[in-house]
Amino acid sequence: MSSIDSGRIEVKNLSNEYIAVTIPAGTYFVANSTSNQNMLVTSSSTFYLSPGKKTTKNLPTACMNLHRAIPNQSAGYTVGYTSNAALQNLVKLFAENNTPYNIRQAAVWIVTDNSTYDDTTPLSAAAGRSSVRAITTKRSGSCLWRGDIDAQALLQASS
Numbered sequence: 001m002s003s004i005d006s007g008r009i010e011v012k013n014l015s016n017e018y019i020a021v022t023i024p025a026g027t028y029f030v031a032n033s034t035s036n037q038n039m040l041v042t043s044s045s046t047f048y049l050s051p052g053k054k055t056t057k058n059l060p061t062a063c064m065n066l067h068r069a070i071p072n073q074s075a076g077y078t079v080g081y082t083s084n085a086a087l088q089n090l091v092k093l094f095a096e097n098n099t100p101y102n103i104r105q106a107a108v109w110i111v112t113d114n115s116t117y118d119d120t121t122p123l124s125a126a127a128g129r130s131s132v133r134a135i136t137t138k139r140s141g142s143c144l145w146r147g148d149i150d151a152q153a154l155l156q157a158s159s
Contacts, residue, residue, distance in 0.1 A: 005101050007039050007061040008073070011047075012054035022046045023059055024081070025091035032076035037063035039071065040087060042094050042104050062105045066113040086111045 007029060013019050027041040039061040047057055063070065071077075082088060090107050093099065099107075109115040 005061060005105070007041070007059045007071075007077075008056060009059060010054060010056045011049065013049035013051055016051045018051065019049050020046060021049060023057075025095060026082050026088050028064065028080050028082050029061075029077035030080055031068075031071065032078065035069050036071045036075045037065040037068040039077070040064050040082065040091070040108055042091055042108075044095070060101075062101075062108040064108060064112045066109045066115055084111070 009023070011021055023041055023045045025041055025044045029039040029041075031038050040063075041059050042062050043060045045057060045059055047055065049055060087108070090104075090111065093107075094104050106115070
């Protein structure tokens with residue numbers, strides 16, 4: 001992993017065939033150290049590899065542990081896929097709504113850490129945007145999160 005909003009992975013094609021590699025939204029990277037945040041891939045990525053070749057790709061991610069350290073390039077990770085229905089619903093909403101990073105991150109922390117508006121306020125300041133006060137869908141306009149509503153309200157709205 002390389003930052004709070006992007007994970008760098010290296011993939012090598014060990015076959016004798018030209019292959020397509022897809023990293024689906026909802027894939028997560030579990031930190032080998034409990035001091036680093038686990039990371040959730042927030043948007044699917046597909047790329048192609050020739051036989052025997054390797055490539056490095058940056059994947060759009062969100063941190064899954066509000067109070068852990070931002071990962072650095074030397075942090076080790078294991079790949080998994082989330083079975084958490086709320087996170088699966090969120091990554092679908094992100095794709096449908098072209099959701100900006102600060103909203104993606106706030107929504108993930110609401111689900112994984114039951115975070116509040118006060119917990120996510122630094123995301124707005126860091127992004128140079130107005131405060132993250134509500135998360136809504138473009139399609140229906142329904143509110144997913146507003147102010148200090150807990151994660152349960154988000155789970156109900158996104159299911």
